[in-house]
Amino acid sequence: xxxxxxxxxxxxxxxxxxxxxxxxxxxxxxxxxxxxxxxxxxxxxxxxxxxxxxxxxxxxxxxxxxxxxxxxxxxxxxxxxxxxxxxxxxxxxxxxxxxxxxxxxxxxxxxxxxxxxxxxxxxxxxxxxxxxxxxxxxxxxxxxxxxxxxxxxxxxxxxxxxxxxxxxxxxxxxxxxxxxxxxxxxxxxxxxxxxxxxxxxxxxxxxxxxxxxxxxxxxxxxxxxxxxxxxxxxxxxxxxxxxxxxxxxxxxxxxxxxxxxxxxxxxxxxxxxxxxxxxxxxxxxxxxxxxxxxxxxxxxxxxxxxxxxxxxxxxxxxxxxxxxxxxxxxxxxxxxxxxxxxxxxxxxxxxxxxxxxxxxxxxxxxxxxxxxxxxxxxxxxxxxxxxxxxx
Amino acid sequence: xxxxxxxxxxxxxxxxxxxxxxxxxxxxxxxxxxxxxxxxxxxxxxxxxxxxxxxxxxxxxxxxxxxxxxxxxxxxxxxxxxxxxxxxxxxxxxxxxxxxxxxxxxxxxxxxxxxxxxxxxxxxxxxxxxxxxxxxxxxxxxxxxxxxxxxxxxxxxxxxxxxxxxxxxxxxxxxxxxxxxxxxxxxxxxxxxxxxxxxxxxxxxxxxxxxxxxxxxxxxxxxxxxxxxxxxxxxxxxxxxxxxxxxxxxxxxxxxxxxxxxxxxxxxxxxxxxxxxxxxxxxxxxxxxxxxxxxxxxxxxxxxxxxxxxxxxxxxxxxxxxxxxxxxxxxxxxxxxxxxxxxxxxxxxxxxxxxxxxxxxxxxxxxxxxxxxxxxxxxxxxxxxxxxxxxxxxxxxxxxxxxxxxxxxxxxxxxxxxxxxxxxxxxxxxxxxxxxxxxxxxxxxxxxxxxxxxxxxxxxxxxxxxxxxxxxxxxxxxxxxxxxxxxxxxxxxxxxxxxxxxxxxxxxxxxxxxxxxxxxxxxxxxxxxxxxxxxxxxxxxxxxxxxxxxxxxxxxxxxxxxxxxxxxxxxxxxxxxxxxxxxxxxxxxxxxxxxxxxxxxxxx
Numbered sequence: 001x002x003x004x005x006x007x008x009x010x011x012x013x014x015x016x017x018x019x020x021x022x023x024x025x026x027x028x029x030x031x032x033x034x035x036x037x038x039x040x041x042x043x044x045x046x047x048x049x050x051x052x053x054x055x056x057x058x059x060x061x062x063x064x065x066x067x068x069x070x071x072x073x074x075x076x077x078x079x080x081x082x083x084x085x086x087x088x089x090x091x092x093x094x095x096x097x098x099x100x101x102x103x104x105x106x107x108x109x110x111x112x113x114x115x116x117x118x119x120x121x122x123x124x125x126x127x128x129x130x131x132x133x134x135x136x137x138x139x140x141x142x143x144x145x146x147x148x149x150x151x152x153x154x155x156x157x158x159x160x161x162x163x164x165x166x167x168x169x170x171x172x173x174x175x176x177x178x179x180x181x182x183x184x185x186x187x188x189x190x191x192x193x194x195x196x197x198x199x200x201x202x203x204x205x206x207x208x209x210x211x212x213x214x215x216x217x218x219x220x221x222x223x224x225x226x227x228x229x230x231x232x233x234x235x236x237x238x239x240x241x242x243x244x245x246x247x248x249x250x251x252x253x254x255x256x257x258x259x260x261x262x263x264x265x266x267x268x269x270x271x272x273x274x275x276x277x278x279x280x281x282x283x284x285x286x287x288x289x290x291x292x293x294x295x296x297x298x299x300x301x302x303x304x305x306x307x308x309x310x311x312x313x314x315x316x317x318x319x320x321x322x323x324x325x326x327x328x329x330x331x332x333x334x335x336x337x338x339x340x341x342x343x344x345x346x347x348x349x350x351x352x353x354x355x356x357x358x359x360x361x362x363x364x365x366x367x368x369x370x371x372x373x374x375x376x377x378x379x380x381x382x383x384x385x386x387x388x389x390x391x
Numbered sequence: 392x393x394x395x396x397x398x399x400x401x402x403x404x405x406x407x408x409x410x411x412x413x414x415x416x417x418x419x420x421x422x423x424x425x426x427x428x429x430x431x432x433x434x435x436x437x438x439x440x441x442x443x444x445x446x447x448x449x450x451x452x453x454x455x456x457x458x459x460x461x462x463x464x465x466x467x468x469x470x471x472x473x474x475x476x477x478x479x480x481x482x483x484x485x486x487x488x489x490x491x492x493x494x495x496x497x498x499x500x501x502x503x504x505x506x507x508x509x510x511x512x513x514x515x516x517x518x519x520x521x522x523x524x525x526x527x528x529x530x531x532x533x534x535x536x537x538x539x540x541x542x543x544x545x546x547x548x549x550x551x552x553x554x555x556x557x558x559x560x561x562x563x564x565x566x567x568x569x570x571x572x573x574x575x576x577x578x579x580x581x582x583x584x585x586x587x588x589x590x591x592x593x594x595x596x597x598x599x600x601x602x603x604x605x606x607x608x609x610x611x612x613x614x615x616x617x618x619x620x621x622x623x624x625x626x627x628x629x630x631x632x633x634x635x636x637x638x639x640x641x642x643x644x645x646x647x648x649x650x651x652x653x654x655x656x657x658x659x660x661x662x663x664x665x666x667x668x669x670x671x672x673x674x675x676x677x678x679x680x681x682x683x684x685x686x687x688x689x690x691x692x693x694x695x696x697x698x699x700x701x702x703x704x705x706x707x708x709x710x711x712x713x714x715x716x717x718x719x720x721x722x723x724x725x726x727x728x729x730x731x732x733x734x735x736x737x738x739x740x741x742x743x744x745x746x747x748x749x750x751x752x753x754x755x756x757x758x759x760x761x762x763x764x765x766x767x768x769x770x771x772x773x774x775x776x777x778x779x780x781x782x783x784x785x786x787x788x789x790x791x792x793x794x795x796x797x798x799x800x801x802x803x804x805x806x807x808x809x810x811x812x813x814x815x816x817x818x819x820x821x822x823x824x825x826x827x828x829x830x831x832x833x834x835x836x837x838x839x840x841x842x843x844x845x846x847x848x849x850x851x852x853x854x855x856x857x858x859x860x861x862x863x864x865x866x867x868x869x870x871x872x873x874x875x876x877x878x879x880x881x882x883x884x885x886x887x888x889x890x891x892x893x894x895x896x897x898x899x900x901x902x903x904x905x906x907x908x909x910x911x912x913x914x915x916x917x918x919x920x921x922x923x924x925x926x927x928x929x930x931x932x933x934x935x936x937x938x939x940x941x942x943x944x945x946x947x948x949x950x951x952x953x954x955x956x957x958x959x960x961x962x963x964x965x966x967x968x969x970x971x972x973x974x975x976x977x978x979x980x981x982x983x984x985x986x987x988x989x990x991x992x993x994x995x
């Protein structure tokens with residue numbers, strides 16, 4: 001057992017503690033106590049994940065994955081949540097299967113790409129991994145929970161890259177999706193297409209470059225066709241789906257209030273519990289998705305940079321484990337989890353800083369939410385497991 | 392052992408670091424470095440942005456969060472304008488005052504004062520604001536407020552924090568009641584509409600009836616927004632730079648096929664009657680030239696706080712002023728139906744235009760009932776019977792015709808279903824079949840005597856004035872018609888976004904039969920019952936009708952087209968309880984047709 005591997009536990013404890021303080025300040029004692037009750041569960045999960053024998057975990061990966069798919073289908077049929085079907089509710093406690101889907105999907109993907117030394121972009125290699133990711137992604141997407149669904153994509157990209165697929169090939173793999181999404185706006189699609197064209201003509205043989213551009217064009221043309229066949233109300237729904245920030249009621253209000261809260265913290269912050277709660281008071285999710293705003297208001301630039309620093313150390317340590325282990329499947333799991341953490345941190349803070357559109361996504365360990373906390377802790381536990389026992 | 396096996400399965404030539412303690416069997420140095428770099432770049436972006444917000448703009452944001460507020464201001468879109476076919480403006484917008492309240496910046500005592508100033512019960516205000524208590528943007532309270540009220544609010548400005556007065560463009564119906572039914576009016580959105588379309592907010596106005604309703608999505612436009620900074624007293628300091636204003640997009644301009652001068656004339660000619668409807672159509676294209684219903688009402692009243700007395704008198708009036716009689720009211724067609732019966736009989740081959748039946752003695756005995764004619768016509772052929780509107784002749788056709796085949800014939804001409812005009816509320820009318828009569832009276836409880844009534848357009852046969860105009864357009868065209876419409880073109884920001892293409896349909900009428908009947912219709916106006924429509928400037932063809940309406944007086948019908956030899960335009964007029972069609976409705980159609988042709992630019 002190496003002492004430096006335990007630093008990950010230290011970072012996790014610090015982050016959870018910061019989260020508890022922030023939840024108390026933003027959400028009051030009610031949410032603070034509820035979150036406190038989840039902490040033993042989270043640490044139970046973390047420690048359980050450390051001492052689990054990995055070959056057992058690898059052996060039941062398929063069962064975990066299929067069970068998670070069943071939960072995702074179940075939540076679509078039976079679940080609740082505001083305007084969507086995301087949660088199973090048991091009285092006061094609610095449970096979000098999409099959080100567990102992150103673990104299951106990464107485990108499954110790691111198992112099915114780790115046996116190859118170096119991945120190539122061809123149908124036989126990519127079809128199965130792509131299927132593994134697309135099924136849960138689709139099920140989460142129609143809940144609808146765009147933010148969580150997209151968190152699987154960086155994990156997919158990072159794991160393929162780790163396993164030797166070149167950045168160019170990863171770009172080509174994601175290109176149809178990018179082209180389809182960009183296709184909803186010509187101003188987005190044209191620059192995308194030009195950049196793509198430059199890259200493929202420089203890096204691919206002419207015939208393949210032309211095929212790639214043809215595929216991009218087909219997918220890009222698909223979205224206006226889809227859009228034109230929709231009725232007005234469906235079109236509005238698509239718009240609010242792909243661009244929830246266009247919400248006519250919110251209309252940038254939340255984003256601006258969030259920026260004012262963050263900016264008014266200035267360098268040293270207003271001090272703990274001194275944030276103007278009133279400003280964010282009308283936000284229904286000030287203790288979940290918007291918690292960083294009130295944290296930044298109270299602790300200022302210093303607090304924010306310290307928090308980002310802890311997150312950096314945390315991610316670096318996960319990467320270190322992946323680098324150091326002899327277990328290829330374990331390394332891939334670490335990379336996948338790391339990518340999911342990175343996505344959550346960057347997208348959540350980025351949207352509150354006005355850099356990204358507002359979507360519902362939590363800040364790991366800091367945002368209020370039992371499922372998110374427990375799942376994050378289990379992910380840390382699995383990483384530690386890989387780090388402590390090279391097998 | 393396991394290790395060795397794995398090593399053996401590795402592809403040849405791959406570099407496998409074996410003994411480095413810190414790097415694993417499958418060390419990914421390049422990948423590790425690249426991923427670390429991505430993390431650093433992304434966190435670097437976040438840090439730079441934090442510095443920008445918290446250091447560079449920090450003082451400004453601190454000021455904003457301490458004393459000042461940001462307010463979201465509505466930039467209302469103007470509703471689209473409506474023009475007639477010659478570009479005469481029929482509806483536009485005018486500025487009006489709206490009072491709004493910002494729920495987070497106000498309190499109960501402010502609401503009580505405001506309620507007394509705008510003469511509304513305070514409970515109403517509180518109930519409206521209750522679900523929005525945490526909403527930081529203005530919520531509209533009262534629209535189209537009078538100048539005196541606004542002055543009173545401005546006087547008490549300092550006692551009314553969170554209360555705003557805004558100038559909105561509000562609908563203005565320039566000719567008021569003249570287009571009350573055709574253009575429709577506006578009303579506040581209801582719960583279902585709010586639930587169905589999230590772009591509406593409570594108190595928004597939405598089209599009700601007419602063009603306003605059917606072209607709502609074009610006329611409405613899109614509201615814009617702007618974020619402004621306001622000080623503690625609620626005074627606006629200026630726009631903020633973080634979010635650019637979203638400018639409003641005004642509604643589209645709509646051009647109608649209506650000729651305003653004919654619409655005015657239709658109103659003028661019916662002003663002495665209480666209930667009437669006028670429809671004019673260009674028969675080749677289906678363009679509706681005028682569509683008027685009486686009694687009317689002033690659609691502008693819905694834009695201001697509505698006087699309950701006016702509302703009561705409108706709703707309780709037995710004449711139902713909101714009813715668009717030209718499309719929503721169905722009447723027995725009376726004798727205007729005879730040409731259709733004649734065509735059905737010609738098609739079945741039971742008569743020719745020259746066939747004479749038993750002479751008219753002023754009445755006809757059938758079963759144990761006597762069916763009356765309005766005069767004693769003697770011996771007539773089919774054309775003469777149309778010209779003189781002889782009931783006896785048509786009773787005899789009714790005895791021979793099969794009810795269901797007549798019903799089918801009428802349906803093929805488009806009766807019994809809406810014409811498809813582009814405003815809501817069309818009545819389909821009624822074309823009775825055997826099944827209908829069985830349902831109504833019970834199987835076997837009705838006799839073939841009903842056919843005698845149907846043959847002269849009485850009884851359960853019901854048509855709207857618009858349907859009758861379309862039927863006569865079919866006759867005038869020799870068997871085809873175009874779906875009637877009101878909107879010819881829609882322009883948005885000077886660009887045409889919609890241009891109507893007439894939709895033409897054929898019916899299975901025999902051209903020779905139609906020619907014969909048209910001859911008779913011309914003689915109706917020259918020599919027959921429709922002489923009231925005769926104008927020496929132009930040959931008019933048409934048919935009178937008198938719809939029985941026991942126990943009240945008959946409705947007066949006339950449908951006419953002109954010029955008789957190459958028709959362009961058809962008008963249908965019904966005047967309720969006004970007596971014989973030839974006396975009341977026919978002169979109105981005559982005047983409208985004369986006006987239509989004198990209005991046309993002389994090409995020579």
